[in-house]
Amino acid sequence: MIKIAIKIKLKISEIILCLTSQKNVISMFDLSCKYLGFQLKNPLIVGSSGLTSSIENLKTISAMGAGAVVLKSIFEEQIKFETEKLINSDEPNIKSWQDAFNGIVSKNEYYHDEAYEYITNFAKEHSLKQYLTLISDAKKAIDIPVIASIHCSTQYDWQYFAKRIQDAGADAVELNVYLLPSNFEKNSSEIEQVYFDIVKEVKKFITIPFSLKIGYYFSSLAQTALKLSETGIAGLTLFNRPYNPDIDINTLEVTSSNMYSSAPEYSHTLRWVALLAGKIKCNIAASTGIHNSETIIKQILAGADAVQIVSLFYEKNFDVLPGILKDIENWMTKHNYKSINDFKGLLSHKNVHNPASYERVQFIKLYSNIV
Template sequence: MNKLSVNYLGLNLQNPIIVGSSGLTNDIHEIAELEARGAAAIVVKSLFEEEIISSTTDDLNKMRSSGFIYPETLEYFNLDDIDDPVSNYLKFLKDAKKEVKIPVIASINCITSEGWTDFTKRIEDTGADAIELNVFPLSSDPRRSAEENENTYFEIAQKVTDVTKLPVSMKISYFHAGLANFIERLSRTKLKGLVLFNRFYNVDFNLDTFGYSNSHVFSTPAELSNSLRWIAIMSGRVNCDLAASTGVHDGYGAIKQLLAGAAAVQVVSTIYKNGKEQISFILQQLEQWMNRNGYNSIAEFKGNMSYDKTYNPAALERVQFMKYFNEK
């Protein structure tokens, strides 16, 4: 045990900083370097539900043309060389477990609970330490109700946790009416953790070519506030761990999330922008701040600014600017 250690999903982590699922975690040597820089765990790049159901090149090409999956994922899977992304993924998890000592969390991107959930059992055999389900069916179908959409999350949670003994977390978005209720109900399933929130691949228009492109692939520190608010509002009310994701770019962002009640903090964009040494920098800022404030463990301040513990819960619920610019 050291003063930065935390427990997340039942895993003992040497510190709260996890490198989130992304192109940063799809290469064995990169993972080893992330560990050397102080990452406490990594979430491997997502395998997609569609790849589990059918992993032929034709199907992948069809999905690419329909814009179904992150283009970056297709770069990861070289379609000429690999005709079985599933075996490849399982092998990658095994190799990652051999290469590093820190926990390796597998990730599956899914939008339905049909036809793939039994696969999660196979992840156990790789030695992976946990599974993160990255769930987000975009609610773009006007015939589909909010309830139908939400039920998918519960079906996925149930089917996967019924099949595997590994701890399972779910990474969700904030696009839900009744968000607090949704998060609270999800936390009462057999999920061990929720990751708030995913940040998506967004589309932009090219005004010269009339084509589509991606927009703002990386987050900025200003994007911290949404997950900060919701971790703070929910951390005292849920029955599972919460991990923060989106907008943590330095040690102070991580400290804020811990004060809000996060059990762990995921980072991606800041590593892409500043390099792997940013992890050591984040840890240094965290430790120095703890020393300045006389904290000997993260448990001593975790959740101290959450809705349940704060003297001013209204500050977390305030959403309108009443007099901001004309206040005397």
């Protein structure tokens, strides 16, 4: 009996030791990071896309270990179209609004603007309702930060929408602004001013943190990024990936190019993350071309506070998230890092031994080793 008791005690000790060891392994790495004022459990953010428009997917994203999620964007063009469609609708209940509006205008021109504003606000609210429901339902369903996304190209009425999004419970807002500089009548300053005007207006009406997702069509990207970071935005996401046209040479029609990013596209973002890290006054999230753990590690080494992933989940699914996190931990073990902060920005332009390596743009410099 004594021998059995001793064996049982030894077995219990082994189990306790095993559990303790497993606990130590789990707590051995600190993947947490700060982004937009939030302490994320890791820097992996599922970016805005059609995949982030359902509660079922959001629950899976959270369960698989993502640090945060950006909801599918609400588009300025979509709201304008739906608002106009609603105002001109033949539905009986909407028709009564139109008749009332026309009646007011015919009796007294003074009330025209007020009546029109009232009806358009009703139409905008109708268009926005579904998105606000997604936000509030997401907040109830998951325990990671929920970032709303507004895709805008003008000042429009974003102060109105941003406030409604805040009231719905979003933790933060990402303003996705992409202006193609194709207008021959506008100079670079006029185009860039739109970004600042949007930020200025939104800032008046919300208190939650918001970031700006931008493209790289700037005459002076570094200076513009710095000035934007000084406006009080919480972060910059580099870069948005716009719709790009293609041409079908068989049908002689303009079509769309590949909607998803490819792995090699990360290098453009990498350069600018490295060039801006530690120099601008807000967080940086890397986006586009991030398809594996290696690219994520590279972006963090360059100075990214977080990374946004989308195309990978279209190609595979959210089940790859735990494996990516494990790969990052394995890499950290190999290089003896305990936390993300141990290596974040280690190879940024500001910290790297040879900063000129990020500024090489001509192949001759690379091959002849001039720099």
